[in-house]
Amino acid sequence: MSQEPSFVYYPVGTEDTLVGEFHYGSASDKDVLDPGKGIKLFLTDPPYNLGFDYGEVSDNQPEEDYHQMMEDILDACYEAADDDAHMFLIHYPQDFAKMWPRLTKKWKFHQWITWAYPANFGHSRKKWTNASRTILWLVKGNPEFYGNRVVQPYKNPWDRRIKKLIHEEGKIGTPLYNWWQVNLCKNVSKDKKEYSNQIPEELLERIVLSTTNIGDLVADPFSGTFSTSRTAMRLGRRAWGCDLNPDVIKWRPTLTDYNSESDIDEPKYDKEYPFYKFEEAGLTIGQIHKISAYLLETLSPEQIAEAPGIGIKKARELRKNLSKSDTGGQSTLIDFSNSKIESNIDDVGSPAPKISLSLTDLDEQTKSTKSSKEIREKMIQRSLNWPTGVDGSKEFTESGDQIGDIALEYGKPGKYALVDEDASNYKPMDMQPRINSKPEWKPDAWKLYAPLAELWLADQTVAKEVNSLLMKIAWCKNFKQDSNGNYVLSLTDDEINRINEIDEEFSDCFEPFTLAEIILFIESIARTDDVNQYIRNEKKVKGQSGRILYVKTTIACAKAVAEAIADSEGSQTHSLAKFINDIARSGGMISISADRLVDYVHIS
Secondary structure (H helix, E strand, C coil): CCCCCEEEEECCCCCCEEEEEEEECCCCCCCCCCCCCCEEEEEECCCCCCCCCECCECCCCCHHHHHHHHHHHHHHHHHHEEEEEEEEEEECHHHHHHHHHHHCCCCEEEEEEEEECCCCCCCCCCCCCCCEEEEEEEEECCCCCCCCCEEECCCCCCCHHHHHHHHCCCCCCEECCCEEECCCCCCCCCCCCCCCCCCCHHHHHHHHHHHCCCCCEEEECCCCCCHHHHHHHHCCCEEEEEECCHHHHHHCCCHHHCCCCCCCCCCEECCCCCCHHHHHCCCCHHHHHHHHHHHHHHCCHHHHCCCCCCHHHHHHHHHHHHHHCCCCCCCCCCCCCCHHHHHHCCCCCCCCCCCCECHHHHHCHHHHHHHCHHHHHHHHHHHHCCCCCCCCCCCCEEEEEEECCEEEEEECCCCCCCCCCCCCCCCCCCCEEEECCECCCCCCCHHHHHHHHHHHHHCHHHHHHHHHHHHHHHCCCCEEECCCCCEEECCCHHHHHHHHHHHHHCHHHHCCCCHHHHHHHHHHHHHHHHHHHHHHCHHHHHCCCHHHHHHHHHHHHHHHHHHHHHCCCCCCHHHHHHHHHHHHHHCCCCCCCHHHHCCCCCEC
16 A cells, blocks of 8 residues: 555545544654644554564564654654643553653653553463553643543432432533553454554543544554544544554545544543442442342343343353352352252253363374374365366365354365466465355464464363364364265264353354354364375375374464463463464474373363
8 A cells, every 4th residue: 555645634525624644654753743733632552562563563672772762752742742732652561660761851741540451361370460551641731631521420329419419510420530441452342453452442532532622633653553543533633643564554544434523522421331320229339239149040041031132042041151150169149059940940951061082092192193094095085186266266165074054165276376386385286275154264374373372361171172172173083974985074962062162151262253163274274284295295194194283283372372471461362373373383383292282182
């Protein structure tokens, strides 16, 4: 894409009002950021110099170079700011401490805000979980602050003094504290882009509303996905942004992101408070929780399903999960020895058995590899006979491998496929897998490590179950001959039910995909590796085939990503997965010996 500046005017086709201005380059360059530009708010999340993936831009500079870069950017922003302006920087507190003299050389310290985000990652054996960052608020001059625009509900709304504020004076709440709990921008968030360290727009919005007015200029000198600019334009502000990474130009806002009819900045809550009306009616939060627990204890799944957004499937799942709950001696939500709820769970089946390997499987993995030779050879020969695409098209063939309704297909590049025959990686028989439920999804190998790493962080026991199934598939223990004599994936009903249970309980780890889709794609890449190695060297099929090595590499890399996150300062699953994949691939595939494999799988 063009690296020229882009300008967004309103109305369209005119140059009446410049509502968006976006540059490729550094804010320290006066050709990018003009002094005296009159910017009212700088709101930015700079690179943390921790080695994240920002394309061509290095995030691993010598510390002195990094600190100097930050100083240069802040100095340039100060010169471009209005006489009365705000600067909000998001970073880790220990890094602010190192750069403090540089950050406050021109800007004046105003407030230290803690942004906390609940997380299941970053756990360490040596310290408490790091699940927060600092929002450093600096100012130039004496800028206005509108703390009544984003508020939290009053505590004790049943108190007569608070009732007077609400019902007689028309106030809805009190200003926010200097600590905010806002969830990270997850992979399934509607505003999430494929980029490291994106800040949620919910957090950006409260800062923009509280420090600027409609029409004010809001700037981000480290724009990344341009979330700050997009949020500002949606709220009727003008936006300016720049970034040194040419890959992010595609995310620059356009006129469709600008709201020319933004509402007057009336007070609003910082988030939804579904229980607040009950507090106003006289209940405390503790009492509301007790009532909720009582209702969940006594209502049937059918009654629970009547609540908006629940449904009978979720209600029955809740009842089943509660029946398995064990809080280690604490009071549980429901005492399931009580016969009054037995009739409510009669229709809930027992959980599927856990997926596991035996110690014999581990001790005899070399034997398992050799015993799979005949099945693998027949699968490879069948794959080689699948039809080739014509005139650049791809003709896909059903493999017979499926989990439930999700099936795996394979194709091969056609005669005129866009492959350079002189390229070192040219493979005339290179298979092209796809899944019928996601025909356009063709992930890189590292993108399959990431969800498995998320699962490892969430529950190691369950992750080991999935690894056990992957190893059984790698050793062809789950392949049976169909009516045509072809070997196809044939999981037991218990295994399929267990996959579905895991998928439902840990859907956040896998979204926007399902566990079945991820397992099938791992199988497809493993089979492709097997075929490619067979083509290059037929003898390979007799030893540690590409199939088995790929599966072992996958589970080893997923565990390595999870362990790296556990010792890091935050969630960067995708960046770490890609990094570890690069290391694994550069050093060759990873084999796991029997004595080490026991740490990766579930043993029965």
